[in-house]
Amino acid sequence: MVAMRDGMVRGIGLALAVGYATFIAWLYIQQPQSAAEVTGGFSASIGSYRIDPQAFEDGVQFFRRDQFVEARTAFERADPARQDARTQFYVAYTYYRQGWGRFYQDDELFAQGLEAVNRAIARAPGGRIRVDDPGLQMRSGEELKAELEAGLRRDASDFNPARLLGRRK
Amino acid sequence: MTATREAIALPLVFLTVALFGGLRIADRVALRPPPLFALVLSVLLLGLLVRCGALAAGRLVHGSRSRLANLNGLVVVLAAFLASAQAFNVATPESGAPRVLFNLVFLILLANTIAASPDRVRVLRSLLVIFGSAFIVKFIVLSALSHPAEGTVTRALQVLFEGVTLGSVTQDVFHPATGYIAFGTLMLYLFGLVLLPAADRGGLKPAATYRTSLNTNREENKLEE
Numbered sequence: 001m002v003a004m005r006d007g008m009v010r011g012i013g014l015a016l017a018v019g020y021a022t023f024i025a026w027l028y029i030q031q032p033q034s035a036a037e038v039t040g041g042f043s044a045s046i047g048s049y050r051i052d053p054q055a056f057e058d059g060v061q062f063f064r065r066d067q068f069v070e071a072r073t074a075f076e077r078a079d080p081a082r083q084d085a086r087t088q089f090y091v092a093y094t095y096y097r098q099g100w101g102r103f104y105q106d107d108e109l110f111a112q113g114l115e116a117v118n119r120a121i122a123r124a125p126g127g128r129i130r131v132d133d134p135g136l137q138m139r140s141g142e143e144l145k146a147e148l149e150a151g152l153r154r155d156a157s158d159f160n161p162a163r164l165l166g167r168r169k
Numbered sequence: 170m171t172a173t174r175e176a177i178a179l180p181l182v183f184l185t186v187a188l189f190g191g192l193r194i195a196d197r198v199a200l201r202p203p204p205l206f207a208l209v210l211s212v213l214l215l216g217l218l219v220r221c222g223a224l225a226a227g228r229l230v231h232g233s234r235s236r237l238a239n240l241n242g243l244v245v246v247l248a249a250f251l252a253s254a255q256a257f258n259v260a261t262p263e264s265g266a267p268r269v270l271f272n273l274v275f276l277i278l279l280a281n282t283i284a285a286s287p288d289r290v291r292v293l294r295s296l297l298v299i300f301g302s303a304f305i306v307k308f309i310v311l312s313a314l315s316h317p318a319e320g321t322v323t324r325a326l327q328v329l330f331e332g333v334t335l336g337s338v339t340q341d342v343f344h345p346a347t348g349y350i351a352f353g354t355l356m357l358y359l360f361g362l363v364l365l366p367a368a369d370r371g372g373l374k375p376a377a378t379y380r381t382s383l384n385t386n387r388e389e390n391k392l393e394e
Binding site: 006007009010011012013014016017018020021024027028031032033034 | 172173175176177180181184187188191197198199200202235237238240241244248
């Protein structure tokens with residue numbers, strides 16, 4: 001009886017330790033920023049994570065009216081765990097449009113945009129994200145990422161006067 | 170050692186240390202894995218613990234134990250290794266000259282302690298002093314030097330200090346919670362070390378026990394006389 005109890009304790013302990021170690025490794029890989037991201041990440045890993053569709057729609061409406069800060073607040077409400085690729089794509093796009101300027105790009109906003117689009121690509125199945133929104137000129141993660149990276153790069157093309165004729169995408 | 174302590178308490182304690190040892194809270198929350206040098210120090214520390222008898226590896230993994238018990242023992246050793254690495258990670262400054270200096274001092278202290286071959290109690294006391302001192306220097310002294318000063322004079326002195334040291338001493342500023350979590354983590358780690366199964370030293374007695382046995386022998390001799 002004692003041996004059986006001993007074996008049970010050892011078995012439970014082993015399972016607990018392996019589970020806890022896996023959880024720790026997952027945390028170190030995912031680097032979540034809040035408790036919502038931890039729980040959302042878990043839900044996403046078992047495929048049960050859902051965004052708030054109403055908040056997402058609100059975010060898209062704000063985005064179309066160029067109210068980028070409001071749009072991000074709504075997207076944050078829709079996807080608090082930052083696990084939905086499409087929402088994160090829109091978040092990245094808000095940073096791009098807000099940071100775009102005819103004379104210069106806002107590096108800080110572009111850097112945040114790049115972070116968001118990287119997150120979107122990482123969350124998308126197979127790393128491929130495509131958003132079919134007619135209001136967007138860049139509909140894939142690759143295009144948006146390239147545009148944000150180009151905005152952050154410093155090279156001779158920054159002094160090309162033709163840049164002034166460029167249009168926000 | 171009970172099965173509960175070996176299979177549940179020790180792994181949970183050490184894994185918790187491994188989790189929180191890398192936690193840094195600033196404007197973002199970051200979980201930093203142990204650097205390579207911390208892994209080297211961790212190996213040395215485990216060697217020291219085995220040598221001084223604070224960790225009896227034979228009581229954790231042995232041919233006479235069942236497979237499940239050996240697995241539990243292996244988990245304890247691995248968790249203790251990771252926890253030690255993260256304990257060094259949390260106690261070492263993040264950058265610059267202090268980081269290099271701390272790593273060097275840790276290495277020398279561990280090598281020196283291994284060479285001295287002290288007993289379990291002395292090693293545990295020594296580790297308390299090592300980690301305690303490192304904590305004070307990192308989270309109190311260096312933090313105070315790196316934290317943005319409020320007064321004009323203090324700010325001027327800080328700028329002067331940074332100029333003299335070429336900015337190699339000042340560290341990233343963390344949220345105060347980081348220090349509290351680091352303190353708890355180090356205490357938990359030392360508690361875990363105390364819980365480890367100790368070796369039965371037999372003839373090799375620690376100094377205090379040796380003195381007691383000498384006194385007992387003297388009393389026995391007197392009675393014989």
